[in-house]
Amino acid sequence: MNSTTSFLQSKKLDPEAPPSYVPSTELEVEEVNDSPIEQVRLTVSIEDNPKLPCLTFRTWVLGITCCALLSFLNQFFGYRQNALVVSSVSAQIVVLPIGRLMATYLPKKAVRLPGTKWSFSMNPGPFNLKEHVLITIFANSGSSSVYAVDILTIIKAFYYRPIHPLAAMLLTLSTQMLGYGWAGIFRKFLVDSPYMWWPANLVQVSLFRALHEHEKRPKRGLTRLQFFLLVLVSSFAYYIVPNYLFPSITALSFVCWIWKDSVTAQQIGSGLKGLGVGAFAIDWSTVAGFLGSPLATPGFAIINILVGYVGVVYVLIPIAYWTNMFQAKKYPLFSSHVFDDQGLPYNVSIVLNQTLFEFDLEGYNGYSRVNLSIFFAFLYGLSFATLAATVSHVLLFHGRSIWQQSKASFEDKFGDVHTRIMRKNYDPVPQWWFYSLMVLVTGLAMLACEGFGRQLQLPYWGVILAMSLAFLFTLPVGVITATTNQQPGLNVITELIIGYIYPGKPLANVAFKTYGYISMSQAIMFLSDFKLGHYMKIPPKSMFVVQLVGTVVASSVYFGTAWWLLTTVDYICHPESLPEGSPWTCPGDDVFYNASVIWGVVSPLRMFGRLGNYMAMNYFFLIGALAPVPVWILSRIYPEKKWIRLINMPVILGGAGAMPPARAVNYNCWLAVGILFNLVVYRKYKGWWARHNYVLSAGLDAGVAFMAILSYFALQFRNINGIGWWGLELDDHCDLGGCPTAPGIKVDNCPVFN
Template structure:
């Protein structure tokens, strides 16, 4: 795979390639496709027609409908045991025939807005590519989960406390929209720069081209649209098996079935609660559930991830567990829960003062320190190292480039074919649009935190500190995301900072984490959408308006859906009190709740500080800072060996980026599929890869989403499930995988070792 080789990100062997005459658009006949990234040159067209209408009545109707629908379904499914995250690809497919239908039947009438000079046509002509892209941007805002819903859920369903409706609504809106300010500050570096290529966007670019461009069917082959429809129908038809008839196929762990009475064998073989050796799945949802499609991740990043995953899961964790580091054998080998010293589930009620909702020191002293599974402990340690390594890696490998791009950004010197076309044909979004919105959201965030009796526990200075954290980390994390499709979050470092500064307050901790972590995630999302618009030649002001309206609509729908379910479903998120077979178990919120105990109630001083069990995990910060240095030195010593620069220590250290709540089988399947297509197929059959890889990803995603929705609304809402049999359980049938192995520890139905 060709990647940037010198400090400017351009391979010395690359020379711009002139397009064939039939590749030129009416507006770019003199342009050369001089984008320095090969995958972009293979996927993104340099055609543009600036006369196409964008913000049409079709865009608004279909866009808001898609945004609302995805927001409702994602929040609805998010509380369920078999969680499903619907991406904008589903809407991207559905709205095309709807748009064409509206173009065929709506009258070509001009409507004047009363009292203004504004007017619009009900039917401005054929449904076009730019309308389709903007509708998909609307859908993107609806498919992006609202992190603040985790806070509202744990307050109401786990801590069983009241939160003011308006405080919850302001928290939802401000956490989602703070990211616009960061997007405005960093768009010059992360959008205009051709070296920031955002690999995941190429999936949608490829699908847009397949759906809109006319092409001649190759002899003995298929047009891209035909290929997409075949994949979509096949994925749709097959997903009834793992989703409804045979859910156990989502994790097949043969080692457990062979050694049914061995705890060790099941710890090794379980794909859901163990190391996953020999475990696999026959289900695309398992592959793409937690990290997204592997087909959208560059090959060099996949290889780095696979190295880190192997070293973590099959070297570090087994050594630490079977040498009983941190009393590891008292607890499951892999779990995201918190435990007391006797291996039981930690009773947070004993260490939390119900009156003021703060830490109870006496109860803690009388009860137990908090303990973690060895995997969860090292997952936190490696997240410390990953963040430190990101800063070090970007400074060493991209420092000079960032400085040169900073100078270029201020001089407006970025110059590839896509940037030239955008600057020539469209006006940029004024910076004050971003900054004004940013300042308004900061003000509202302070009102949400300081008002309403201080229910959110975070003082105003916490909002300001969260902004400072994002300012420091935004550029290095943005560079990594824009070049590798791997995004490292600020959740752990945010929890650590506020946990030390403002301990014993669980809501203050998670609110601070949300204002720092999610404002950066939202900024990354906005920037990614801007890059998609950059590739598809969408007017930037139209992009901004659609993102803004979409975010407001999506936030309102997510909040309304969550509030409705939390106030109407009895015992939601409490499996011990739910009826047998009830799906409302909230697995993602359960992880969030346990994190609030670790960082908010007990605090990092009693977890990773001098008073805690896991103080040695802080050495991972030092390890992370130093890890990229040897690679950088080797790249300087042997500049002719280009592969050295593709060693990415932050990605390697991250190991298993989706765990938890992802599992070993998710990562194993994700890496296997990704390496096959983006290393083997890309290297051996590049022409096939260029035409079909991203379309294959889009078709698989869409088929899974449509079948899941169909099954739910036609069968599962009526409690019509498949016949009762062994394969109907959403489990890998490794009941002993979560058992402790220390002598004398008795937990549930687990055997007691002596």
């Protein structure tokens, strides 16, 4: 990744610019024979050596190890206060020296399996690029979260209900693997077509090329690998401080320390419960925990996110709260929880029949409507706007290009050099492999939902409807992702549809959402990986096998890690009952649980429909659809002003979309680090940035991950949670930041206003 900038700069291509090509049927013959997309021509090699071994002993050992390790780490961190995501880039960098060591020291003599005639070599020669790519595909499976585990978590940790482990495992596997069917159906269009170019893959292509080119250590400098190891050791050594000795530095809010008795001041200053004015942290996991590494985000995207974040957090929310919109002052300023009309936490047990585990209308009518914090309500509205704006933006800015690409792809008029090489040198994956797998996984999905006493509540027709939605959206969303690098999410739409059709069933709602949204998302991921293999000239059958095995391994490890933590960590996901200093607060799962109450138990009709308090949020669909129009008009009037096209309304509207579970302190730190490195350092020290920026990100991630695991198993697993003192609390010490300010509302540990 770090080589992308320098490589593209050498070709006079701005690495920060968004895709801005217009494919033409009048391309010169030479360009058609290479690739009709300029970025691909400048980045992807047109050379191939089909004799290089791919599925070697090294590939299997390092690939499965990376997949399992990243799966464990990401699920392990998923339950923690700052849910750091360890990306496949760390594995991509680390396995290179390990692979070369194996190539140097492993025996080359063939090993024969006892009782068979089959043999293999543990060391077929130098560690090559194709092995490295397949190992990274394994790692991609481990670094991609398993959404179905959230269902398991809310069942056990929030609803306190049993679930058969086999049903949970089948749910996990089937939701992750259904996407193979859609990928197989649409791969000719979304992979073989040169117009479906998947811009994000070009970054990894450049990184592979940089890592496999010979690198000489600069005078008085370090190689990229040496720099990575230095950052890794430093990050590893430092993380003992925020993780164990001084957890309070993960969120520092000085405003709260100055005005200790002011609810308003703490609402403004709290980085965890409020607007986060002046809040910051000295902790990489706070920076990258929910938003990913800011070092990997282009500068123009960071500015768009900054504009959206400031507009929502410091303009929209304060106006709405202090004008008491939706009776906002009855509830905390920032919270992902649900509340009753008296400002108290909503007692879900009153409106949920525990015997049938479904909505109790009589209990609801005698209790209260569901209320949200003003932050949570508007973020749902903004999610509506973001989805609509994504469709509008793509149609306006890329509609003509996508239509031309679509016609060319379906007519199969163009076959670029990469497609010709793949067709000439490698056998394609038989279509029946995909269809057979889809039929098998559909059967497993039906068994998971209809079997085991229908613990997941979703009937067979719900599975079929969810699959139909995934099938319907895979092609258009795939085209959008493959050409614009933007992937619209279907989570809100799927929740909305099943919430109206089959209300009052919380687990049916989340299961439907997962089968509809995640199977499509997985298909997009599989297609993206296939395109990476297409660019790197990996045999398609090897890609299929690695993806399949990686998905099974990742699903199993994610499930096993979640089950282990849910059954061994006392009071996991309940911060009020956890010992001081314990990080197992599950912020992401807390949001998922409350979404299941909003969309599943109570249903959208009683939240955002005519029977709810937040019907006005539906206007955000219209706002989002219209938002890109002025930008598009200005870009047409002033085509010479290229900065106008960098204004991305879906990104701006979704700028604060990770809140919750992300908090203001996460955004403050993320934006500060991102602006420093991808605007200031990028412009002033471009050579250093191109060489070290992404390696720095990978080293910081890896160091935090390794220290967190070590400290947990060595200390926290044995309930040794550090020396008891003020700094041990995993909080920003803004106790009043979550208090309501409406007169007469009584909440524990909060003052009552008159």
